[in-house]
Amino acid sequence: MKWSEICIHTTNEAIEPISNILHETGASGVVIEDPLDLDKERENTFGEIFELSADEYPEEGVYIKAYLPVNSFLGETIDEVKQAVNNLMLYDIDLGRNQITLSEIKEEEWATAWKKYYKPVKISKQITITPTWENYKPVATDEIIIELDPGMAFGTGTHPTTVLSIQALEQYLKSDDVVLDVGCGSGVLSIASAKLGAKHVYAYDLDDIAVKSTKLNTKLNKVDNKIITKQSNLLDHVDMEVDVIVSNILAEIIVRFVSDAWKNLKFGGLFITSGIIQAKKQMVKDELQQHGFQVIEINEMEDWVSIIAKKI
Known part of the structure; x- marks a missing residue:
């Protein structure tokens, strides 16, 4: 062919x-x-x-x-x-x-x-992302390995927006937290959350290919028992209380569901956002603050921004 x-x-x-x-x-x-x-x-x-x-x-x-x-x-x-x-x-x-x-x-x-x-790459203190065809051996006792098949959907997990998201999860996620991953793509953030100790993860994406890819990769990483993957338009018709919401999508999409993120977070819960370009940083920050969130940290990598906000 x-x-x-x-x-x-x-x-x-x-x-x-x-x-x-x-x-x-x-x-x-x-x-x-x-x-x-x-x-x-x-x-x-x-x-x-x-x-x-x-x-x-x-x-x-x-x-x-x-x-x-x-x-x-x-x-x-x-x-x-x-x-x-x-x-x-x-x-x-x-x-x-x-x-x-x-x-x-x-x-x-x-x-x-x-x-x-696409070769193995260490993207945070603990997490290394490797393709399924590489025979990678951990170099540290506390290293967490995430295997991905990027042929299914949405990249290799090493883009700055993903790196920023995973670094934020590594810093803030607590053992037994419940996580919502909005726009899960390949499922890398859901898998990272599960391997970092989350009790349950709900992975949502509007794209059917992304849903299938997330299911495949969660099984590949043996965390599918912790992750519930569903097709959903952002947080439409979602009603639950979670500890962390993480979303690595476009800034224009993030601002559309800030109010839904507020409703689904426990008080003291965190909203980790990424996929934001420098020019849209203030727009996202303003929207978060207008809905009552306290911006506790802003991280940058190359031209990309991640904002961590807290429901207070």
């Missing part, structure tokens, strides 16, 4: 929504080529993630690549992708150059092309 590689030249801000669009159109895996990766310093203890060549990266912005089968519907699929990406401008998402190119690729090349970008 022949495959077509679709490459979208865009911005960091647009990575998550465009990746979602590509998965919804049937892409089996998404590759992000971000020139910021060329300058990252990583501890030798954990090895390099992959060999980097500057020639494969844009001078500005990012490349998002995905692989689609070459068939009679390809042209129609590409048109749908272009339209869906352009519609993101309605949400004030900066698309940058927004250039889409296509190239043909052989099946054997497609099957391994994106895997070279």
Whole structure:
């Protein structure tokens, strides 16, 4: 079978929504080529993630690549992708150059092309994320390993927004806490919560692919007995009292359910938000404070922001 590689030249801000669009159109895996990766310093203890060549990266912005089968519907699929990406401008998402190119690729090349970008990486004091095909051995007695199959949905779990979320969970989550993960994607935050000691985790996502991916990854990590995964539009019709709500999605979406987050949190509970670009930080902060939350910490990584707020 022949495959077509679709490459979208865009911005960091647009990575998550465009990746979602590509998965919804049937892409089996998404590759992000971000020139910021060329300058990252990583501890030798954990090895390099992959060999980097500057020639494969844009001078500005990012490349998002995905692989689609070459068939009679390809042209129609590409048109749908272009339209869906352009519609993101309605949400004030900066698309940058927004250039889409296509190239043909052989099946054997497609099957391994994106895997070279994904190796085990330690993203916090305790947690290391590794792909299922890597035989990784812990280097510390308290190290927590999360295995992911990124071919199913929404990235590898090493994006700054995910790292910020997991670092916040590691710092604030207490043993036997009940957690709500809104927009669970691949389930990485739910899995991290369970492995950090949460009693129960409720993982919600509107996308059916994300729900299936979360269920797969929770079983893979042997925490499916702690995690209840359901399809849900944010917190619509959700009524419970939890200790922590975590959500790594777009700032524009976060502000839409702040009031529902307040209703579903115990007093003293925490709302951990991520997926926020610098330009939208104040908007999210203001919305949280208007609903009674106390902002207790703001963390930043590259161009991304995480806000931790407390119900008081």
